[in-house]
Amino acid sequence: MEIAKVSELSQAVIAEVGRAVVGKQELLENILCAALAGGHVLLEDFPGLGKTLIARSFASTLGLEFKRIQFTPDLLPGDITGGYIFNREKNHFELRRGPVFTNLLLADEINRASPKTQSALLEAMQEGQVTMEGESLPLPEPFLVLATQNPIEYEGTFSLPEAQLDRFMLKLTVGYPSVEEEKEILGRRRQRKQDDLHLQVILQAEQFLEMRAALEDVHVDSDLEGYISALVHATRTDRRVAVGASPRASLAFLKMARAYAALSGREYILPDDIKRFAGPVLGHRILLQPEYWMSQQVGGEVIRDAIAQTAVPVNQ
Numbered sequence: 001m002e003i004a005k006v007s008e009l010s011q012a013v014i015a016e017v018g019r020a021v022v023g024k025q026e027l028l029e030n031i032l033c034a035a036l037a038g039g040h041v042l043l044e045d046f047p048g049l050g051k052t053l054i055a056r057s058f059a060s061t062l063g064l065e066f067k068r069i070q071f072t073p074d075l076l077p078g079d080i081t082g083g084y085i086f087n088r089e090k091n092h093f094e095l096r097r098g099p100v101f102t103n104l105l106l107a108d109e110i111n112r113a114s115p116k117t118q119s120a121l122l123e124a125m126q127e128g129q130v131t132m133e134g135e136s137l138p139l140p141e142p143f144l145v146l147a148t149q150n151p152i153e154y155e156g157t158f159s160l161p162e163a164q165l166d167r168f169m170l171k172l173t174v175g176y177p178s179v180e181e182e183k184e185i186l187g188r189r190r191q192r193k194q195d196d197l198h199l200q201v202i203l204q205a206e207q208f209l210e211m212r213a214a215l216e217d218v219h220v221d222s223d224l225e226g227y228i229s230a231l232v233h234a235t236r237t238d239r240r241v242a243v244g245a246s247p248r249a250s251l252a253f254l255k256m257a258r259a260y261a262a263l264s265g266r267e268y269i270l271p272d273d274i275k276r277f278a279g280p281v282l283g284h285r286i287l288l289q290p291e292y293w294m295s296q297q298v299g300g301e302v303i304r305d306a307i308a309q310t311a312v313p314v315n316q
Contacts, residue, residue, distance in 0.1 A: 001207075001214040007265035009211060010036070013202045017057045020197050021050055022188070023181035030172055030280060031058065031146070033263060036212050037255035039169025040125055040145040042110075042160075042284065049174040051148045055106040058146075063204040064103035065140070071113040077120035081130045095132075100124050103140055103205060107147035111157045118164060121145065125167040142208060162243070162287060169252045170277070171284040211262075218258040219268040223313035228253045228274060234306035235286055240298055243287035252281045271312045278303050 014028050021028060031054065034041050043051045052068070059066035069080060082098030099105065100121070110118065123129060128143050129136045147168070149160075165171075177185065189195070203211075228250050236244030257273035282303050292298040 001210045003214060003217065003262050003267050004265055006036075006211045006214050006262045009203060009207070010263045013058075013061050016061045016199055016202055017054070020057045020199060021054055022185050023177055024050075024054075024174065027172060027174060028054070029260070029263060030170060030277070033256055033259035034170050035062070035142070035144055035208075036215060036259040036262070037169060037252075038142070038212060039252060039255065040147070040167060042165070042168040042171045043146065043148045043174060044151050044171060045148075045174040046152065046176075047150060049176065051174060052106060052108065054174070055104065055146045057199055059104040060199040061202045062104075062208055063201045064142070064144075064208070066104050066106070067099040067102040068106040068108060069099050070108050071110050071117070073112060073114060075113045075117050077117050080117065080120040081124075081132060084133060095137075097137075100130060101137075101139060103142055104144045104146065107145055109149060110147040111149040111160055113158065115158055115161060118158070118160060122164060122167065125164075142205065142212065165284045166246055166248055168284065169256065170280040172280055215255070215258045215262055217267065218261050220254065220258065221268070221313070224257075224269060224271065224274065225254070227271060227310065227313050228257075231274070231278070231306055231310045232282075234310055235282060235302060238302050238305065240289055240292055240302055241286055242289045245282050245285040249281055249285050253277060256281065275307055278307055282306075 010032060014025070014032060017028055018025070031041055035058070043054070045051065055068075056066060058064075069075075078098070080098050080100050082096045082101070084093040085096050086092075087094045107121065123131060124139060124143070125145055128139050128141075130139065131137070145168075149157075232245045232247075232250045232253070235241055235249075238244070253274050256277045257269040260273050260276065261267070261269045279300070283299055286299055286302060288295075288298055288302075
């Protein structure tokens with residue numbers, strides 16, 4: 001598939017999702033870029049801002065199978081992956097696949113489940129498979145996880161381990177709508193005369209995989225690879241940081257920059273494509289020193305300083 005076609009289809013998808021989600025153009029572009037790049041997304045924001053609506057809308061327009069798991073403290077790993085159930089009529093064990101066997105999985109309030117249950121997604125998110133009874137079962141292609149968590153509720157929650165946070169390509173926030181956007185939300189609901197909104201299917205899963213494969217043709221200059229490496233390395237040498245970003249962050253920058261370039265109709269990436277995703281890629285991968293744990297601004301300052309101190313390559 002040509003890059004121009006990828007851009008055309010991407011814009012059509014965002015426009016269709018925009019019929020349900022008002023005023024979140026940049027957020028929708030970031031989520032679509034992550035999906036094209038083969039990454040998973042963590043949405044952290046307050047209740048009622050449309051996180052579930054965003055996931056359902058993307059699944060509908062991309063023509064993907066959608067399943068939702070409500071994470072709770074009593075949720076078990078088998079409730080996610082499934083398991084083997086004994087069939088008395090046939091006198092043998094049968095595999096009952098869990099909700100993880102889908103294209104787009106919404107892990108709602110993921111931090112409400114215990115670490116044991118959260119770990120059920122680790123293999124699925126990294127390797128695209130689930131191992132049960134010593135047998136590795138591949139997940140459908142594409143496989144995407146969109147997880148949500150509430151940043152203000154701590155009672156009855158379990159923080160996501162760093163190993164799982166690192167598997168999310170982006171960590172994003174939705175944010176409150178403006179007064180005008182909220183007025184438009186009310187107007188659209190009044191005109192529809194119902195809560196449900198039917199979205200058109202823009203793509204099929206096969207087309208989506210073709211778009212993903214086309215990203216490999218987006219040119220990346222060696223100087224920009226060096227820029228990505230230097231930017232990520234800067235997070236490891238900052239005195240305020242205990243653990244810097246991993247090489248997985250560098251790969252996320254590469255994939256996201258390629259996806260955004262294709263979405264913009266370009267066959268090459270620019271330094272701005274990389275800087276655009278600095279916060280979403282690095283924010284959840286940096287572990288600060290203990291004396292900075294109570295400050296919510298230090299992480300952002302570390303990222304801004306890394307961008308400011310890293311020389312941007314100039315194309316002659």
